[in-house]
Amino acid sequence: MAQWESSIGGATFRALNLEPLANTLGCLPPFAEQEAIAGFLDREVGKIDRLAAEQERLIALLKEKRQAVISHAVTKGLNPNAPLKDSGIEWLCQIPAHWEVVRIKHVVVTIEQGWSPQCDATPADGPEQWGVLKVGCVNGDRFNASENKALPDDLEPLPELSLRAGDLLISRANTRELVGSAALVEQDHDHLLLCDKLYRLRLQTSVASPEFLTLFLRSSMVRGQIEIAASGASSSMLNIGQSVILEMALPLPPLGEQGEIATWILKCREQIEALINDAQSAITLLQERRAALISAAVTGKIDVRAAAANTTVEMEPA
DNA sequence: ATGTGTCCGCAGTTCGAGGC
DNA sequence: GCCTCGAACTGCGGACACAT
The missing domain is CATH 3.90.220.20 (DNA methylase specificity domains)
Structure with a gap:
């Protein structure tokens, strides 16, 4: 990519021509090792992509949870044992009897x-x-x-x-x-x-x-x-x-209970937002790790033959 | 390589109907 | 005549595609 940066033209639409692409310098290991590197990257990058996808799913679930926490608390209150009554409103369903x-x-x-x-x-x-x-x-x-x-x-x-x-x-x-x-x-x-x-x-x-x-x-x-x-x-x-x-x-609900519910929701929201931030940080780290792994493998910084024998891959410092 | 056009999402502005 | 409110029109910026 660094070699292409100076060749990519266009102000509004960035484009790379065939010539700089064809003139790109690269190291070329023996064919068997190229295959080993490709196989290694398929496996390792696949693992990282699966982990990132899991984090994305986690974020989506946390956002659903955040919405569900609000919806439940403002219609059912905080006491799960409170007797309920029909609200008389179709979309509201049942509410605590004292509301x-x-x-x-x-x-x-x-x-x-x-x-x-x-x-x-x-x-x-x-x-x-x-x-x-x-x-x-x-x-x-x-x-x-x-x-x-x-x-x-x-x-x-x-x-x-x-x-x-x-x-x-x-x-x-x-x-x-x-x-x-x-x-x-x-x-x-x-x-x-x-x-x-x-x-x-x-x-x-x-x-x-x-x-x-x-x-x-x-x-x-x-x-x-x-x-x-x-x-x-x-x-x-x-x-x-x-x-x-x-x-x-x-x-x-009674005024005091409204305050308790609001406080509780805001506390839950903070906790869920912290978890969402953690998951987003994890995705960023995984993306960085993915790029570094590809770069290290194709430049020979990882011995993929040794890596194939071990499940844990250690990269040399850049 | 660069300029221009199109589409889309979002939001700002203006207009017209109706009530007072 | 003025004000409120709902609706439509308009503009902007980003992303991308196409033309020169």
Whole structure:
């Protein structure tokens, strides 16, 4: 590859011609040894690829687990022995007997949309410059304040649209997978403004915990309902109306229990994310090991005849 | 070797209908 | 007439393919 780097041309489309390929210098061991190296690499690289595939499967399972933890906790609670009752809502099934089912509108004080003026392409430069949120700020598991655009100096900011801790943001328009994404603002952002594509919900905090409702909105059942309710002819930008949010059924435990559930979910999420990070690191290491093994085998740094006799392969330091 | 076109996913902006 | 909200249109960037 190093020999080809200087020969590969093209600015937008990188291409290698036949000539540099034909002129590539390489070491050529006897034919029998070439076959031995190829066989050795087939076996060893295959093992590494299988290990990497297992790690990929593990990551997929952990992500499923993360979703299942949220969905189970916000509909069944933390006590596996709690008596259950029928929720009366088909997609919600059974809930603990001491929980209520209410419409989200019954715990919402205000729901509002923001303002999307023509902004700069770059984010606000520091917390003192005014910025307008982009819808992508609620994608993923956390609110991302850096997803904003700087408000031009000639536009007057609307301070009533700035963010406060406890604001629950929901995207009202996006692709089917992302529309309805919810995130909780954890601290005040005096100079960040709500955009037109986001709903902001403020709750009766004596009845409903914003953390609990945010997690509920991320559960697989709610995602399913939102994807069904999303409307619009353009598949790249589906919409949900306020009524979809406000009329949605919400299983509501006592306030203290909502807090316990939210804390428990966040702790589980951290543990699962740590495992996902470990698996991703393992995949990176395996990929590095794969490249190093191929390089060492084809340059004679590994004696594949000896390696064939041993299951463990040691490479000479480069 | 380089420039240009196309497709796709994602997101920003604008427009129009309806309610007040 | 203004505001809200839903829908459609538009733009951007990355990846790739094709043309010159």
